[in-house]
Amino acid sequence: MSAKTKLALLDNRPRRRAAQLTQSLRLGVALLGAVYFGYYYWLLHRILLGEAISPEEMVRADGGFQLVEGVQFVIVLLAFLAFALWLYRAYQNVHRLPQTDPAHSESMAGWSWVIPLLNLWYPYLIxxxxxxYFSRFTNSAMAHTPRWKALLLSWCILHIGIFILGPVVRSMAKLPVDNLAALHRFALVILLDQALIMASAVVTLAILKTMVPLEHNVAATHAALRATSELSESTTKGIE
Known part of the structure; x- marks a missing residue:
């Protein structure tokens, strides 16, 4: 039995479920944010057209803006951590499969998220x-299907887009509240940000759903291979 075959695969199901749950929450909060920020944009648009808006309505809008933004920050952070942990565990299992030669160390699946510039495309490579490797190990054609390639490319483009737009949103958030035209543009940029987040969550959920049967088959195939190897070793020792 090879050294890799002796190693049992790590159970990644709890991490995958956590990633699916938090991505679903991320999608829901982004949808809520899009509705609310759309309302905020509409209010500012009315003001710029000369329509009178009560101070109480603007105060409520500003308060809601801060609340939605704060909740979304927490959910996005949890979704990021859950997906990163799932990815790290899945890459650990790639290293435990026989006849694999991964291009990066196990730890790179974690570091790839935090190293500047590398974090733009290394998670995509992982x-x-x-x-x-999961497809090859289970004799599946999944990794070579147009759908899988399109999902990964879409995920990478959205990941880079959100990464680039983030600093723009944060800088525009410091605009003076009396600059209505700038706030109007800011609300539009935030709506674009929400659209990217929603699209990213949908694509990430599709990737995780695609991986469910593949991870299951990898675990089953590897367990059967270990059992066969152990039985073969026991038989050989018995003969000796």
Whole structure:
């Protein structure tokens, strides 16, 4: 039995479920944010057109803006951590499969999220490798299907788009409240940000759903391989 075959695969189901749950929450909060920020944009648009808006209505809008933004920050952070932990565990299992030669160390699946510039495309490369080796190990064509390739490319583009737009949103958030035209543009940028977050959550959920049967088959195939190898070793020792 090879050294890799002796290692049992790590159970990634709890992490995958956590990633699916938090991505669903991320999608829901982004949808709520899009509705609310759309309302905020509409209010500012009315003011710019010369329509009178009561101070109480603007105060409520500003308060709601801060609340939605705060809740979304927490959910997005949890979704990021859950997905990163799932990715790290999945890449650990790639390293435990026989006849694999991953391009990166296990720890790179974690570091790839925090190293500047590398974090733009390295998680995408890690995802590619996971799909490739899991498919090869189970004799599946999943990693070579147009759908899988489109999902990964879409995920990467959205990931980069959100990463680039984030600093723009944070800088525009410091605009003076009396600059209505600038706030109007800011609300529009936030709506774009919400659209990217929603699209990213949908694509991430599709990736995780695609991985469910593949991870199951990898675990089952590897367990059967270990059992066969152990039985073969026991038989050989018995003969000796």
């Amino acid at each position: 995802l590619q490798e996971i799909g490739h």
